[in-house]
Amino acid sequence: MITLDLILPDTRYPIHIGRDLLEQVELLLPHLPLPKVAIVCNETVAPLYLARLQQALAQHRIESFSVVLPDGEQHKDWNTLNLIFDALLSRNAERKTTLIALGGGVVGDMTGFAAACYQRGAPFIQIPTTLLAQVDSSVGGKTAINHPQGKNMIGAFYQPKAVIADMSLLDTLPERELSAGLAEVIKYGLLGDAAFLGWLEENMPRLRARDPDALQHAVKRSCEMKADIVGQDEKEQGVRALLNLGHTFGHAIEAGLGYGAWLHGEAIGAGMVLAAAASAELGWLSSSDVERVRGLVAAAGLPVKSPRMPLTRWLELMSHDKKVEAGTIRFVLLQQLGRATIQAGLPSAILEKILDRNS
Amino acid sequence: MITLDLILPDTRYPIHIGRDLLEQVELLLPHLPLPKVAIVCNETVAPLYLARLQQALAQHRIESFSVVLPDGEQHKDWNTLNLIFDALLSRNAERKTTLIALGGGVVGDMTGFAAACYQRGAPFIQIPTTLLAQVDSSVGGKTAINHPQGKNMIGAFYQPKAVIADMSLLDTLPERELSAGLAEVIKYGLLGDAAFLGWLEENMPRLRARDPDALQHAVKRSCEMKADIVGQDEKEQGVRALLNLGHTFGHAIEAGLGYGAWLHGEAIGAGMVLAAAASAELGWLSSSDVERVRGLVAAAGLPVKSPRMPLTRWLELMSHDKKVEAGTIRFVLLQQLGRATIQAGLPSAILEKILDRNS
Incomplete structure (x- = not known):
């Protein structure tokens, strides 16, 4: 595993890059103010990796619940974002409950924006599952949803507490998605x-x-x-x-x-x-x-x-x-x-x- | 006129308090990066003060357009917020177009949140028209909309560039609203x-x-x-x-x-x-x-x-x-x-x- 640090005036955070990191909960623990997390995922990634992450968390007595979003850029909008807010409120998520984005760029952008806005700012962690998200969108704190008239028009600069790029997750990535990541x-x-x-x-x-x-x-x-x-x-x-x-x-x-x-x-x-x-x-x-x-x-x-x-x-x-x-x-x-x-x-x-x- | 300064680690801004400030455009000018502003107002305040502000701005060659929202806390939601985004995009507002909140706490909270999110952050100025907004909600950068399950659940800490509390605007304030402001x-x-x-x-x-x-x-x-x-x-x-x-x-x-x-x-x-x-x-x-x-x-x-x-x-x-x-x-x-x-x-x-x- 390699760890890079993103150093900003007000904060800094690690970017861990390596294989078989998904279940290494000790990478998450230093960043969780409460033993409770909300995992945001999509319907493609959830069957592959959600249970593995939740089980690993449970072994460290971290309570988790999940929000599974529809997959695709066409869902990067307010209605889908609101699914996250609804789940956070109905599960009594607090201002210090950490959101984990487990997915590609769309999941990462929406989870980050939801975290930026929920109770005016909750912590979040990126676990990117696509090459595009690993090389680009999970790092740097740009979060957003689309507006019909313009891409990423509604969003926030809001930094994650950590980025965990588990290269093993790319094993299941469709070829078209791999190519898309290579663009960045x-x-x-x-x-x-x-x-x-x-x-x-x-x-x-x-x-x-x-x-x-x-x-x-x-x-x-x-x-x-x-x-x-x-x-x-x-x-x-x-x-x-x-x-x-x-x-x-x-x-x-x-x-x-x-x-x-x-x-x-x-x-x-x-x-x-x-x-x-x-x-x-x-x-x-x-x-x-x-x-x-x-x-x-x-x-x-x-x-x-x-x-x-x-x-x-x-x-x-x-x-x-x-x-x-x-x-x-x-x-x-x-x-x-x-x-x-x-x-x-x-x-x-x-x-x-x-x-x-x-x- | 009295001017207070709110001093924060990363920024500071003036709070001007006095009578007959609405048309004193020189209070706004130092805070406008572009000679173009979007004024967010509601249907109660617009007939009283919107034209006066727009005319004063025009005399200083500041282009403006307005977004008039329905009045009331029950409208402090995503649908109403989206009226602001729609107007900003259809009028080609840029990242440095300043939003002006001309209204009470609901208008101020929504305009501030829209500014926080539009293109990940546009400048905004508060011109509070109710006692409640002048003594409390326009100052300090708390912005939000409500969720059916909780008040102000979705929002941002996002500071205005200036607050202009024109006490003359209180002359038209209904008695019930005056009392509400006295609570704060x-x-x-x-x-x-x-x-x-x-x-x-x-x-x-x-x-x-x-x-x-x-x-x-x-x-x-x-x-x-x-x-x-x-x-x-x-x-x-x-x-x-x-x-x-x-x-x-x-x-x-x-x-x-x-x-x-x-x-x-x-x-x-x-x-x-x-x-x-x-x-x-x-x-x-x-x-x-x-x-x-x-x-x-x-x-x-x-x-x-x-x-x-x-x-x-x-x-x-x-x-x-x-x-x-x-x-x-x-x-x-x-x-x-x-x-x-x-x-x-x-x-x-x-x-x-x-x-x-x-x-």
């Missing part, structure tokens, strides 16, 4: 570590074959980079925005097609290709750089072409991006492979051209 | 300032007659005490809980009768009488002390008797209080008039007796 891994290479990008190009077949060492390296390097960036800028006043590479386009795809049609990681894969293409139009990347990005996204099993939508629809969807400032959409683009930057606005001729060629 | 004023005397309590006993007729000097003194003293206590304990880890005097009983009344049947301040009035009676049962207050509390609550035009509910119902409702710890209800009681304390648990014989005599 590629993102880290592109935005800040050219050497890691090269490693990913070499090792993509091992990753897709779930080689444990390769996966662990990918999770560790991604979490290291995320912890470093979030540690510098918890509330996204500056550098943290770079973690949104591919996300301005990607969120527009998700909202435009209807949440759940594409997985988040799939939308980010296609979104990163668009970001690379736009960067080339600005003269920052060469066409062979763009081909490298496209090749790596394809090698991860992800779509390289976005769905076709009129430019006006893209602009409408992107106008609700959280990085918009004074009416201008701010894009995360690549100055070179391994170095991202923020670009305020893009000429619509460029947008039209890259969307035409990549959708 | 009495609370400050009871929990921490015996001299102020004496002043209130002397000046209650002036307050109910809306003598401007008396009202201003009551608002100022209440805000001073709240700013001092919140400054010591923003997230209610300790002393801030004392501000909940009367609220454990009061919230049970509100949820038990259905939100909106009694005004919040009315429930707090009856709740403070119960807290005083319980304190007498523990030998802390004399029966003449309890009579003073009852007399002052009555003099404010507030109910001194709680509605009749079975003890089991009281206990069920109070079990969702945010101060519950490890299954024990923690009551704010009075060691003497002017000094509050936290008491973990009360024998049910005492509860039964005080409820029987005061409902």
